[in-house]
Amino acid sequence: MKMGGRNSLLLVLLFAGFFNFSQATSVTSTEPHVLRSFRIKSDQTAVTAARSCSYTLTIKTSCSSTKYTRDRVSIAFGDAYGFEVYAPRLDNPSSRIFETCSTDTFQLRGPCTYEICYLNLLRVGSDGWKPESVKVYGPNRPLITFKFNKFLPNGVWFGFNHCRKVSGSVIV
Helix, strand or coil: CCCCHHHHHHHHHHHHHHHHHHHHCCCCCCCCEECCCCCCCCCCHHHHHHCEEEEEEEEEECCCCCCCCCCEEEEEEEECCCCEEEECCCCCCCCCCCCCCCEEEEEEEEECCCCEEEEEEEEECCCCCCEEEEEEECCCCCCEEEECCCCCCECCEEEEECCCCCCCCCCC
């Protein structure tokens, strides 16, 4: 089948338009970013009481971070259905958590999630801290790693959101 020059050009333009449109609608980012509109979900109490799961977090502090931090560090992660695990304080200034080149492990309980698609950290204080990565192990879920390798800004949620909108309802 022979295509004319005009048809070939139209096909190329359609393909280019589709490619640009699909790229423009993507909301995921491979780099962590400030999330000024992020808010902790306050309606998780009933869900947590009904179905609670255990999570293991492994947080590696970058070798280019400050020697240690006394800053308050919070974490929130969850899925596209709104199930969220939140820990208001991971830090412990009297211990040696979040030292340069260290790896710290935490056990958290929270609502059972589907695939974890977002993770955010909040640092409040004056020392500074640069996490290299955060790994989350959950029940019946594959390990997921979020690579930060950036100093966290002070007083704002900072992280990743790879969630896609979910349509319909979910039975928990």
